[in-house]
Amino acid sequence: MSTFASSFWSADYAAGLGVLFDKLQQGVQENQQVLNIARLRADAEDLYGSKLADIVPATERMGSGFQRDDGASVRKAYEGVKTEMDAAAQSHRKIASNIRELVVNPFGRWCDQHSARVQTAQDDLQQRIKTHDRQADSVRKLRSQYYNKCRLVEDLEEEDKLAFQDPQSEVAQSSPKGKGKEVEVPTIKEPESEEEPEPIEIGEQYYKPEQVKKILTHMLETLKLGETKVPILGTYLNVSTGSDITEYIQAHLGATNVAAAEKIGQDLVEHGFLRLIGNVGNAFANSSRMNYQWKPKTFQLTGIPEKKKTPERSNTLGLDATDSPVGAVGEYLAGWNPLNNPYPNETPSERLRREARESDDRYKASIRKLDALRCNLEEAMVDRLKWMERCELDRLKAIKAVVLDFSGAIGNVIPSLQSTVDQMMLFQETIQPVGDLRYLLENYRTGNFVPRVQIYENYYNNIDGQTFGVDLEARARADRKRVPLIITTLLTYLDDHYPNLDGDEARRAIWLVDVPLAATHHLRAALNDGKPIARETLEKYEIPIVASALKLYLLELPDPIVSSHVYEIIKTIYSTTATDSQDSTRIAVIQNTLGTLRLANIATLDAISTHFTRLIELTSADETYISSLATNLAPCILRPRLETTLTMNERYAYRLLRDLFAHKDDIFGELKRASSVKLREQANTTPGATATQQRGRGFSTDDRSRREMEMERQAAIASATNRSRATSPAPGSARSIRRERSPHRMSGDAGTRFPVKVEGQTSPTHTDRRHTMSRNSLEVPGSFSVVSPTAAETPVAPPIETNGTGRGVELSDKPMDD
Incomplete structure (x- = not known):
């Protein structure tokens, strides 16, 4: 028989739930009607008993009559009528009391609790649906923004291709202006100089440029290069003190005294390898207070990368514009960012590409959040619907019990009303709770469980990072297989584990087990990354959960197989x-x-x-x-x-x-x-693909x-x-x-169909989870709870020892190139 959890689904989730909760609210009203009947009957019996009790006192107020005739038989009959009337009054009051104690009070409390359960479930699911719908609207907006940014980037790339073309390119030659004769532009060729570069004089010795390069490279690698902060002018990088340079010259360049070392240092300054900072002039001296900065020329000659955290500045006057304080101030103002823009020097094309990447990241994050909300909503719906189905069945049983208690409250007091009681017992027997529940399902169901997955739609049709909800052919093409890897992997895994199950009954049962949707979604989250599935991941879950994940994958396909x-x-x-x-x-x-x-x-x-x-x-x-x-x-x-x-x-x-x-x-x-x-x-016969087809912006919609x-x-x-x-x-x-007929079956060896398990080994699917519980007619079902399984809580399957029988799935190992 169909169930609530498989019968009230719709594309927007709300329509199917609306039909179900409309019927459940109708049941709440039916409870109130039954309760009102019992309450009004109790009031009527109480009132009738009170009226009967008032008759005798009213007749006794008459002074004459039967009070004067003590022995007549008429008086005895009169006294008997009064006695029976008093007894009838007491009986009807007892009926009213029994109806209130056995029906009105307990059933009234149960009705209030049932109404609260229905309203709580409805409010909870409606709130979840609203949250899901708001996130779906956000996804649609972010997707539109992402596509618009990608179109702008694409248009900019097309404009760049047309705007910055080589005059000798085919496009330029095909233009009307390029169809004429090519005009040769006269050029003047200077004779190439074959003279060797002049040597450089440093410290009364001449060095070739190669020797100078080695000397400067060794100096930059040996000397300590630091930072020096000069007031007003700022901080300078790549700075060495005069004393450090002098010490190096004496140790490595053969200077016999400080004066010879200062002469070599002065030559380095004059040749443009060093400059003095923080003081006036360009004199070189052996002093720890005088700082010299290595100029860019030195780093260009040696090939060592130069630190350029802050622009170089000089306090010297009368130099070129690059070394003047005015240039340094200009560079400082160029880096001024009063609006706190994190990308101050960004070009329009770079800005568009950055915004496209950022919108793509926001769209992906929104899709992931929507998918998590959808899974949580479906899990809550399945659990709530199963809970409400038990509540509705208990409500029908409770009404049947109320009718029985109602008839008993009357029949136990007045035997003369036995015919009425018998008729009410007949009505009670005609109540069929299971049949009424089946009638509700058959006449008001809205749809089977088919989840609607909102996937991330890349502008360039890239499906990396997602498996569930993706088109079957697109997934197979990305896996370079005829059959998607998730299907072949799960089927092969099940084939390998069938022999470890305890008997054919357990092997067949894994496809019919009612697996909690939360457990299936837990495995789905572990597999939904677009990557090959690791066997260790599947080993953490029971076999029925793996089979349920495969069925969920097939249900979430945008178009069935x-x-x-x-x-x-x-x-x-x-x-x-x-x-x-x-x-x-x-x-x-x-x-x-x-x-x-x-x-x-x-x-x-x-x-x-x-x-x-x-x-x-x-x-x-x-x-x-x-x-x-x-x-x-x-x-x-x-x-x-x-x-x-x-x-x-x-x-x-x-x-x-x-x-x-x-x-x-x-x-x-x-x-x-x-x-x-x-x-x-x-x-x-397939011709070469065009540029648009290679990029794959969409599928053809021509269905002629x-x-x-x-x-x-x-x-x-x-x-x-x-x-x-x-x-x-x-x-x-x-x-x-x-x-x-397989060869094994023809030979009569039944054990070769599946290997026999070792005694004492248990199967993860052999546990009987069905518990039979008996409860009273007005008892509330077990408390509602939604438990999301974790990897630590999920039982781990026992070690696998296969000894034959398991075959791979056909057509699953062939790549698309075969």
Whole structure:
């Protein structure tokens, strides 16, 4: 039977919840109506008893009559009538008291608590939906800003390409002004000088430029270069004291005394390698108070990088403009930023690119926040809906108990009202809480659980960093595989762990376990990064959670594996064929329809069908399990483009999945050959991609070829229907699943299907989590709580020891280049 958690979903979340809570509020009103009936009946019984009690005192106020006749039989009859009337008054008062004690007071308190539970759940979910909607609006605004910035950057790049072209380029030659004859501009060529550079005199010795370079390089590496702050003028970098320079000259340049060292230092100043700062003039002296700055010429000659934290300044007068205080003040004012702009010297193009990057970062962060809010909202909805389903079932049971207590309060006092009590007991027996709950679900459900993921839409169609919610073909192209890596990895992981489970029943059950959505979202967050999945990550979770994550991935695809575009065609196939049709005719039409899907969809569908047909075969699954499995997986494989009240009750996806299980080899054998031919044709005929296609700004929306192919398929279906009128095998037929006998089964060795586990080893999925609890009719269900699992709380699967049987999934290991 459907449940609240799987029946009241809608695209905006609020519409489905609105229908459910409208029915729950209706139940609150029904509780008040039942309570009012009991309360008014108690008031009426109390009033009736009071009126009966007032009759006898009123007659006794008469002075004559039966008081004077003591022995007559009439008086005895009169006294008996009074006694019975008093007893009737007491009985009706007792009925009123019983109704208040057994029905009105306890049921009234329970009604108030139930109403508070419904209102609390409604307020909580409405607040979560409002938060989610506000974040969704913020995402749309940030996405628009990001796209606008990218367009501006793109336009600027196009303008730069056209504005700054080489006159000799093809574009310039193709312009009207460039079509004439090329004009040769006369140039004057100076004769190249072959003279060697003049030597430099330092300290009465001449050095070649190479020798000077080595000397200066050694000096810069040996001497201490520091900073010196000069009042008013600022701080100078790359400064050495006169005493340090003199000491170096004496130690390495052969100066015998201080005077010879000062002479060499003065030559360095005159040749432009040093300059005096903080004093007037350019004299070199052996003093620790005189500071000399190494000029840029020195760093250019030696190749050592120069520190340029602050501009160089000089206190000398009469020098060129670069060394004057006026130039230093100009440089200081150029760095003045009174508006605190963090990017003062930024060009317009740099500013646009920076703003595009910043808007992209804000858009990504907003998407991540929206995805977290959506997951939390869905988890809260599932938990709240399960909670409210138990509350509603208890409400119906409580009303049934109230009717029983109400009839008992009357029947225990007045036996003469037995016929009325019997009639009320009949009414009580007709109340069916489970049937009423099923009626609510069947008539008011709004849609199945299909999460709507808001993904990050890169301007250049880059999908790195995200896995869930991404188009199947785009994800496969990014993984360079026919089948996305997440599907092949999860299926292979499950194949490897099937042998470690305790029996075929546990292997089959992992796909039907009701896994908490919070646990599935916890694993989803660990896998949703667009990167290959590490096996250590999956080892932290139980096997059913891994299977649930795969189903959630398929549900979050923007378009299901079997595209919603062919839903009406699949519907036509199963609704127009008669019951006695040949399977080959129907399978041929299905094969033709699936052949129009993209190659990634076909390969993924083949991998999933292969996995489940092997599971059914190796575990000897019966018809009941196959039907339950197909029902559970049907929404993951095929969904209508727009879900309505009619499509919710259709089972065409279920019937398609049954045919895929039964005729997998017939369907996909021909599809694989057709796909290979199609790939070779595309490789031979596809021209080179244009620049816009290489950048990939969007997908083509031209669906004319698709409509033509749909018309051809409709004609093929009609012709097949005229030749043979039949349908697929009935869902209840156990012969609809074809089983291929493996060599192990033919040899009679049943143990080779899956390795037998060692005694004492337990299975992570074998724990029975169902607890049967009995509670009274007015008892409140277990307290509501939402628990988000963590990696530390999630049980870790035991070590894996496989000894055969597990095969990889077909078509999953082939790169797209093959």
